[in-house]
Amino acid sequence: MRQGADPYCGPAPLPEDLASSWNFDPLLIAVFAGVAAACMMMSRERRIAALKSPAALAGWAVLLAAFVSPLCALASALFSARVFHHVLLVALAAPLFALAFPPRATLRRVPVSGLVLIHAICMWVWHTPGPYAFALDSTAAYWMMEASLFLSAFLLWQAVLDRRNHAGAALAALLATVIQMGMLGALLTFAARPLFDHHMTTTLPYGLTPLDDQQLAGLLMWIPASMSYLAAAALLAARMLETHPHPTQSTRPT
Template identity: 50%
Template sequence: MASPIDATGPVAAAWTPYCGAGPSPAELIARWNLDPVVIGLLALGAAGYAVHRRRGGAGRDLLVAGGLAALAVSFVSPLCALSSALFSARVAHHALLVAVAAPLLVFGLPKAARLPLGLTTLVHVSTVWLWHAPGPYAWALSHDAAYWLMQASLFGSALAFWSSVRTAPAIAAAGALVATMMLTGLLGALITFAGQPLYAPHLATTYAWSLTPLADQQLAGLIMWAPMALAYLIAALVLVGRSLADADTAAARA
């Protein structure tokens, strides 16, 4: 992690996050993101899946709908604006992308080509660590192109990771999920116990929410450490449980 930032000093950079300036609590309910490009891409994805199903393509409708809904919550709902104010909201936003939307879409759509499990695990974990380091994170909030690079790389690496989990042998996939849980949990712990605020874009945006930058940062670390990491653990336990059930079924038939 980078050196601590002096929360009492001036904030030198002019942050221009994609979803606009951080809202106050009274403003939040009205801060929907109606970017026609984002809405159009979500509608195009939904329409493309509907056409795929009408033509007899395989899919699990509820999972795909849930994945698209998670993307809409991330980028269209007031969570987008809230993530400009609170680092904890940003981490919740990223958790929705990588641990909810990505696996729902991967398991809802037909299987993709098999990808190397070790490589996708390494890339996914490294991407999560990279964008939650103070320097790259601050850069991502400096202009829209950097913001979308952050989002695309996080979501893309998560799609690749969950695709490799889906196609790998159950025990190997469970091992990759546990490793990801431990490494993302470690990052969450480091953020939680950093002791001083590290994220310059939020030094002046948390007080309207009755949080100091440090308290907001600690909450963000806890979100990554517990619920986000828990998603990987639950998936690992499901895979192990299914593997044991399949083994029992095979033994009973033998």
């Protein structure tokens, strides 16, 4: 695979061509439509509350933005765009779908700590040079990366948003995920040299050196990616306080 060529999103576009670089892959659209139809049928069977439907619609909108909009093509040029693309998948689309589709009983048997570990492995593996280069060698490898990132995040979000799970374990899982993503982001931000050969010749048209692009990617992984996890952790902490209020003195000493 030559530099700047993505097996799915295509060659890195120049800035003046970016606005027209939409991805109307008929197979992708057909798959999205088929999965959406299956989700709608599943929703009826499981009688998911109508108020949760907007979460699924918002999740589909995020996936369309990630794969159909020019962001897909921009990710061929900029590693930071690729990281932003992945942030959309794991920190926005995944929790939205998890809100719409709670876990089945069989998945509730998987410990939350195991899901944290699986998701962390996926994040670290696909954002290191060797596996990242492998993911851009073929369309199959590319979709292996995308699917593993999204599915591992989706299962983790299902677990932490499930009220049947212990709130303390869910809170610990969210904070552990924030820490590991922050560490990965910090390593990318403070690396002394660019690490990803794929983007060595594609960033300059956008006014960035490869190292600038990598540092921006690290900051995206470090800070914005953590926001949804921290927001969920804050809501969980508030729920724990409501469930177990701090004991107060009912009488005053005389």
